[in-house]
Amino acid sequence: MPHPMPHPTPLARRMYDLTEPISLVNFFSPEPNEAMAELGLRGYWDGYFAGRAAPLGRAPAAVVHAAFYNFADGEVARHIPRVWDITTPEAAHAARQRGCEAALRHILGDLAETPGLVRAADLLTVAAAGAPTEGRVMYAALRALPVPEEPVARLWHAANTLREHRGDGHIAALLSDGIGGTECHVLGALDAGVHPAESFGRIHHLPPARLAQVMDGLRDRGLLDAAGRFTDAGRATKDRIEALTDALAEPPYECLTTSEVEELLAALEPLSARLRETGSSSEAV
Structure with missing residues (x-):
C-alpha cells in the first residue's frame, strides 16, 4: 500500500x-x-x-x-x-x-x-x-x-x-541567531509586508532614538538595506528562525x-x- x-x-x-x-x-x-x-x-x-x-x-x-x-x-x-x-x-x-x-x-x-x-x-x-x-x-x-x-x-x-x-x-x-526582542518585531513586520517596520504596532511607540539604534544595528549586520528592507541575508535569517x-x-x-x-x-x-x-x-x- x-x-x-x-x-x-x-x-x-x-x-x-x-x-x-x-x-x-x-x-x-x-x-x-x-x-x-x-x-x-x-x-x-x-x-x-x-x-x-x-x-x-x-x-x-x-x-x-x-x-x-x-x-x-x-x-x-x-x-x-x-x-x-x-x-x-x-x-x-x-x-x-x-x-x-x-x-x-x-x-x-x-x-x-x-x-x-x-x-x-x-x-x-x-x-x-x-x-x-x-x-x-x-x-x-x-x-x-x-x-x-x-x-x-x-x-x-x-x-x-x-x-x-x-x-x-x-x-x-x-x-540562536542573536535576534533581540525589538529586532524580532522588525523582522516580523517586514515579513508581514509592513514598511517602514518602525510603524509596526508593537514598536511604533518606542523612542525614535531606540528604534533608530535597532534599525542601524540590523543594517550593520547586513540584515537590512539602506531603505530598511530585507537583504538576502536578512530574508534568510528570518526564514531560518521560522523553520x-x-x-x-x-x-x-x-x-x-x-x-x-x-x-x-x-x-x-x-x-x-x-x-x-x-x-x-x-x-x-
Whole structure:
C-alpha cells in the first residue's frame, strides 16, 4: 500500500495556522478585556500582563520580561507587580479563561455545540500535554494549571498552551541567531509586508532614538538595506528562525497517531475558518 505524499507545509505550521485564531480571541475580542476589567484592572495592557503572566504566579517584572522576551525595557515593569495589588494570579487566569470562552462561544455560534469541537478539544488537549517541559517556561507554567472540563474552555486552554510552547521555542530560535526582542518585531513586520517596520504596532511607540539604534544595528549586520528592507541575508535569517521554530514546535503532535492528526486538522478547519471570517485575529501579540 503506497504511503501518503508528505505535506509541503510542516505539521507544526499547519497546526499553528489553525489554532492561532483560537488563541487570539484573547487579544482581539471584547469579552476577555471586559472580564479583566471586572477585576479592577485598568486598560488593555494591565489585563494583558496580568492574564498572560498569571501562570507564573507572583514572578517579578524581570522574570516576566525574560519569559515574554519581546517587550522593550520597562514595559513589563509598568504593570508587574502593580496588577497583583489589584487582583491575584489565580483570579486573573480564571477571568482570562472565562472571557476567552465567552468570546469563542459568541464567534463560533452553532459550531460551539458540535461534536467536531468536542473532538478538536479532546485531541488538542492530548497534544498540549504531550511535550517535554524542559526549557519551556511559559509552557510548563500552563501545564501546571488545571485543564478545564467544558469543551470550549478546554479548546482555548489547549490552543493557548500550544501557543506558549511554540513561543518558548521561537525565543530559542531567536537567541540562536542573536535576534533581540525589538529586532524580532522588525523582522516580523517586514515579513508581514509592513514598511517602514518602525510603524509596526508593537514598536511604533518606542523612542525614535531606540528604534533608530535597532534599525542601524540590523543594517550593520547586513540584515537590512539602506531603505530598511530585507537583504538576502536578512530574508534568510528570518526564514531560518521560522523553520527552527516549526521544528521545535513539532513534539506535542508526536503523541498523536497519523489518523488522529488528520482528524484534528479536519475538526479544526471549520472553527478556524469561522474565527478568521470574523476578523478575530489580525496582529499576533
